[in-house]
Amino acid sequence: MEGTTIAGPPRPLVKSFVDQARRTPEATALVWRGHSVGYGALLARAERERDRMAALPAGAPAALPAVKSPGTIALILGCLLARRPLLLPSPALGADVTERLYEQAGVGHVLAPGRPPAARRSPTVDLSGNALLLTTSGSTGLPKIVPLSSTALDQFVTWAAGAFGIGPGTTVLNYAPLNFDVCLLDVWTTLARGGRVVLVDAERVTDGGRLLALVERERPEVVQSVPMFYRLLADAARAGGRTLPSVRHAVFTGDTMPVPVVAALPGLLPHARLYNVYGCTETNDSFLYELRGTPDPARPLPLGQPLPGVEALLVDAEGRVLDGPGSGELYVSTPFQSEGYLGAAAASGAFVPHPEGADDRRWFRSGDLVRRSPDGTLTLVGRTDFQVKILGVRVNPQEVEHLLLAHPDVTEAAVRAVPDPAAGHTLRAVARRRPGSRLNSLSLRGHLAQRLSRAAIPAALLITDEPLPRTATGKVDRERAGHVHFTEES
Amino acid sequence: MPYAQAIKEFVVEEFLPDVSPAELDADYDLLANGVIDSLGLLKVIAWIEDRYGIDTDTVELRPESFHTVAAIDAFVTRASYRRTKGA
Numbered sequence: 116m117e118g119t120t121i122a123g124p125p126r127p128l129v130k131s132f133v134d135q136a137r138r139t140p141e142a143t144a145l146v147w148r149g150h151s152v153g154y155g156a157l158l159a160r161a162e163r164e165r166d167r168m169a170a171l172p173a174g175a176p177a178a179l180p181a182v183k184s185p186g187t188i189a190l191i192l193g194c195l196l197a198r199r200p201l202l203l204p205s206p207a208l209g210a211d212v213t214e215r216l217y218e219q220a221g222v223g224h225v226l227a228p229g230r231p232p233a234a235r236r237s238p239t240v241d242l243s244g245n246a247l248l249l250t251t252s253g254s255t256g257l258p259k260i261v262p263l264s265s266t267a268l269d270q271f272v273t274w275a276a277g278a279f280g281i282g283p284g285t286t287v288l289n290y291a292p293l294n295f296d297v298c299l300l301d302v303w304t305t306l307a308r309g310g311r312v313v314l315v316d317a318e319r320v321t322d323g324g325r326l327l328a329l330v331e332r333e334r335p336e337v338v339q340s341v342p343m344f345y346r347l348l349a350d351a352a353r354a355g356g357r358t359l360p361s362v363r364h365a366v367f368t369g370d371t372m373p374v375p376v377v378a379a380l381p382g383l384l385p386h387a388r389l390y391n392v393y394g395c396t397e398t399n400d401s402f403l404y405e406l407r408g409t410p411d412p413a414r415p416l417p418l419g420q421p422l423p424g425v426e427a428l429l430v431d432a433e434g435r436v437l438d439g440p441g442s443g444e445l446y447v448s449t450p451f452q453s454e455g456y457l458g459a460a461a462a463s464g465a466f467v468p469h470p471e472g473a474d475d476r477r478w479f480r481s482g483d484l485v486r487r488s489p490d491g492t493l494t495l496v497g498r499t500d501f502q503v504k505i506l507g508v509r510v511n512p513q514e515v516e517h518l519l520l521a522h523p524d525v526t527e528a529a530v531r532a533v534p535d536p537a538a539g540h541t542l543r544a545v546a547r548r549r550p551g552s553r554l555n556s557l558s559l560r561g562h563l564a565q566r567l568s569r570a571a572i573p574a575a576l577l578i579t580d581e582p583l584p585r586t587a588t589g590k591v592d593r594e595r596a597g598h599v600h601f602t603e604e605s
Numbered sequence: 606m607p608y609a610q611a612i613k614e615f616v617v618e619e620f621l622p623d624v625s626p627a628e629l630d631a632d633y634d635l636l637a638n639g640v641i642d643s644l645g646l647l648k649v650i651a652w653i654e655d656r657y658g659i660d661t662d663t664v665e666l667r668p669e670s671f672h673t674v675a676a677i678d679a680f681v682t683r684a685s686y687r688r689t690k691g692a
Contacts (some may be wrong), residue, residue, distance in 0.1 A: 506643065537644050556623055557630075560638035572639025579622045 125269040128246075128307045129195035133158060135309040139283065144306060145185050146313040146333055152185045154309070157192070160185075164193025168232050171199065171224055176248060178202040178222040180213070181294035183317050186228030188293070188302065191247075194226075195265075200242040201226075202260065204250055204293045207587055212257060217447040219458025220260050226467035234605040248457065249296055251396050259460040261296075261396045261453045268299065269394040271399055271451040274422055278403070279337050279364045283309035286361075290315045290344050295588075297368060299451075300339055316517055320344075321591070323351035327359075329559030334361035339392075340383075341369040342376055343589035346526070349379040360386050368392040368400075370590050373520045373527065375549060377410055391494070393418045397465065398479050399451035401425050403492070415517045417491040418485065422448040426476065429487055432548045434470050437487065444499050445485040448476040485513065501533040503540040508570035512542055515563065515571055519544060522562050529596035530573060542573035545600045547583055554578060575601060606631060606678040608657075613674055615652055620645060631675040636668060647673055653677070659684045 132154075138153025148515040168177065179190055181203045185419070186448050194201040202220045204213055217225070223238030226394070237455040242248070249341065250258035281287060281304055289301035289312050305312045313333040327348055330338070345367060365380065365387040372391065380389055394400035404419025421427050428436050429443035437443045446467075455466040465480050484496040497513030504510070512530040519528035527547040548554040556576045563572050577600050584595040608643045613626040620640045641649060649671055650661055659681065660683065670680040 198625075463689060538642070555628055556621060557628060557638070562641065564638045569637070569639055569642070574639070574642065574645075575622075 125266075125273040126307075127265065128268050128272050128303060129192065131272070131307040132192065133196075135283070135307075139309065142284065142309060143311045145188065146311065147185050148316060157185065157189055157306075160189035161192035161196055162224075164190045164228070165196040167230075168193070168197055168199060168224070168226070171232060172238055172241075173198075174200065174241035174243035175240050176200040176202055176220050176240065176245075177226050177232060178204065178217055178220070179225045179226040180204055180206040182206045183293050183314060184228065188306075189227055190228045191293075191550075192306075195246060198243070198246075198265070199219070200245040200248060200262070202248040202250075203527070204258070205294045205587075208258070213339070215257055215262060216250065219257075221457075221459075224432055230319060235328070242457075249294065251398050257459075259463070260457040262455075262457055263399075263451075263453055263489060265268070267451045267453070268303065270424070271299050272304045272307045274451070275300045276308045278422075279366075281305055281308045281310050281337060285310035285337065286313060286335045287337040288315065288330065288333070288339070289336075290320065292317060296399055297339055299399060300366075301337075305337075321347065323347035327351040327357065330359050330361070331357070336361060336363045337366075338362050338364070338387075339366035339368065341589045342367055342372045342490060343370075343585065345380060345383075346373065346376045349376055349383050352383050353379070354520075356455040356557075358382065359384050362387040364388055364390065366390045366392050368394065369588070371517055371520055372416065373525065374410075375405070375526055376525055377416075378523075381409075391416045391419065393550070394449075395479075395481060397453050397528070398447045398449045398454075401427070401447045401449050402497045414521070417495050418495060422449070427493075428470070429485055429493075430470050430479070430480075436473075440487050440489045442484055442486045442496060445481040445483045446470070446478040447481055447495075448478045452477070452479060460466050505532075505540050505542065505570040506538050508568055510542070510568075510571045513545065515542060515567065515573060516544075518563055518566055519546050522546075522554070522559060524549045524554040525559070527591055528584055529593045531590045531593045531597045533597070538574075541575070542571070543575045543597055543601050544573035545577050545579055545583060545596050547579050547581065550580070577601075606675060608678045608681045609674055611656070612677050612681075616649075616657075616674065619648060619652075629674065631678070632673050634672055635674075636672040641671065649677065650681070653681060653684075657681055657685060 136154040136158035142154050144157045145152040173585045190263040204216050210538040221240035224232035226232050244264050245262040246268050247263045249261045287305040287310050291297045302312050362384045365384050391404040392400050393402040402418040404417050426448045431437050431443045467478050480520040482499050484499045486494050486496050502511050512532045516528050516530040519525050525546045530544045532540045546582040556578050584592045586592045609631055613629050617624050617626050671677050
C-alpha cells in the first residue's frame with residue numbers, strides 16, 4: 116500500500132465522477148457484455164434518472180434491487196446526484212424478505228432503471244446525509260441494513276484510489292454483485308477517478324474459462340474478489356500454462372484463502388502485488404496485509420496493518436481491552452464506517468462506545484475472535500459466536516477449518532459443530548483434496564493433531580474429491596456440506 | 606498380531622468411514638490423532654468384551670492399551686491368555 120493519509124475534506128464521490136465525465140466524455144466508464152459505456156453517456160443517463168425522482172421528498176429513502184447492469188449503475192449515480200438515500204438489496208432475496216427490508220428502512224419509492232419511481236407508501240423518515248443503505252449477507256434471518264454516509268464513501272474513495280493507484284484510464288475488474296460493500300472499491304472508486312470498470316456478468320461468476328478469457332481480453336490492472344474467483348481462474352489457467360500479466364494489484368477478501376490457491380497466484384499473476392483485506396459491510400475495509408514471498412502454510416494470513424485512520428482493539432471476555440498478546444473480540448473504528456443499523460437491528464448492541472470509556476469514537480464489535488502474538492501480529496481465529504465446548508474444552512470450528520485449508524493437499528474444507536448428548540458438541544469435517552492427491556483422513560488427522568488440542572480434532576472427518584456446496588456469495592456452505600456428507604444418524 | 610485384522614475392520618467401520626482397513630497402520634496413534642476419544646474408548650472396550658468374551662472388569666484399563674491397533678491386539682492377546690489360564 117502506498118502511504119495514503121486522509122487530510123481535509125475528501126472530494127465528494129459524485130462530484131469527482133461528474134468532473135471526469137465533463138473532462139473526458141469519450142473515455143470508457145463501463146465494459147458490459149463486450150460493449151463500452153462512455154463517461155458522457157453514463158452521466159447523461161444518471162442525470163435523467165435524477166430528474167425522474169425530482170418530486171420525491173428530500174431525505175426519503177428509495178430502494179433499488181441491485182441487478183447488475185449499466186442502467187442500475189446510472190440509477191445509483193442519479194441517486195447520489197440527487198442526494199437520495201438508496202437501499203440496495205440483493206435481487207436474489209425473496210419477495211417477503213425484500214418487503215420487510217423496505218419496511219425497516221422506511222422506503223417510500225422503489226426504483227427501476229429508465230422508469231418513474233413506483234410509490235410504495237408515503238415516506239415517513241428522513242435519512243439525509245446517507246448515501247447508500249447496504250445490507251449484511253447473513254445466511255439466516257433478515258439481513259441488517261447498514262447506512263453509509265456520503266462522507267464515509269468519499270473517505271473510502273480517497274484511501275482506495277491512493278492505495279491501488281486508481282486514476283484516469285485504470286481498468287478495474289468488478290466481480291461482486293452491486294449490493295456488496297466491495298463495490299465501493301471496484302465500481303465507485305473507479306468511476307470517481309476516471310477509471311474503466313469491467314463488470315462480470317452475474318450469470319458467469321462460476322465459469323472459470325470465461326472469467327479467464329474476460330481478464331485476458333480486458334486486461335484489468337486492479338482485481339478484487341473472494342477466494343473462489345482466484346481458484347476458478349487458477350484452475351482454468353493451469354492447463355494451458357496461461358498467465359495474466361496485466362494485473363498490478365490483486366486483492367482477496369471475504370473468506371479464508373486456501374493455501375494451494377495462494378501458491379498458484381505468483382505464477383498466474385506475475386506482475387501483481389497480492390493483498391488480503393479484512394473488513395465488513397459495517398466498517399468497510401479495515402486492515403490490509405500484503406503478501407511477500409510464500410506464506411507459511413501452517414499459519415493463517417495475518418490481518419496486516421490498519422488502514423489510515425482505522426483504530427482497532429482486542430477486548431477479552433470480561434470486557435477489558437487487551438494490550439499485550441492474547442485473544443479477544445476485535446473492535447474496529449474506521450473513517451468509512453456506518454453509524455449504526457437501521458430498523459430492528461439498531462438495538463443489537465454492535466455499535467458501542469469504547470469499552471473503557473477511553474475515547475468518543477463509535478466502535479463496531481466485529482464478532483471476530485482475533486489473536487495478537489507477542490510480536491504484535493494479528494490473526495483471525497474465527498467468530499466469537501461459533502465457539503463450542505467439546506468434552507469441556509473450548510473449541511472454534513473455524514480455527515479447525517483454517518488448519519485443514521493450510522494443508523497443501525486440501526482445496527476446500529467445511530467444519531461444523533453439532534450438538535452431541537455425551538460430549539456437548541462434536542465436530543464434523545469434510546475436506547476436498549487436490550486432484551490427483553492421495554491424501555486420506557489418517558494423514559490429515561496427523562496434520563491437525565500436531566496443531567490442535569485433542570478435543571478439537573473432528574470426531575468425523577471425511578475426504579472427498581467433489582467440490583463442496585457453496586452459497587450464492589461463493590463461500591463454502593457448511594450447513595449443506597454437512598447434509599451432503601453426513602446422514603443425520605452418523 | 607492375531608487380532609489386528611479384525612480390530613482394523615472394527616475401527617475403520619466405527620470411526621473412519623472413508624478409510625480402508627489396509628490403509629490403517631497398526632502403529633497409527635488412534636488417540637493422539639483424535640480417531641478415538643474418551644467416548645470412543647468405551648465403544649472399543651464394549652466391542653472387545655463382546656467379540657472376545659473378555660470381562661474387562663477384571664483387568665486394568667489404561668488408555669495406552671488402546672492407542673494403536675497393535676496395542677489393542679496386545680491387550681486382547683494378554684487378556685485372552687489370562688482367561689485361558691484361569692479357566
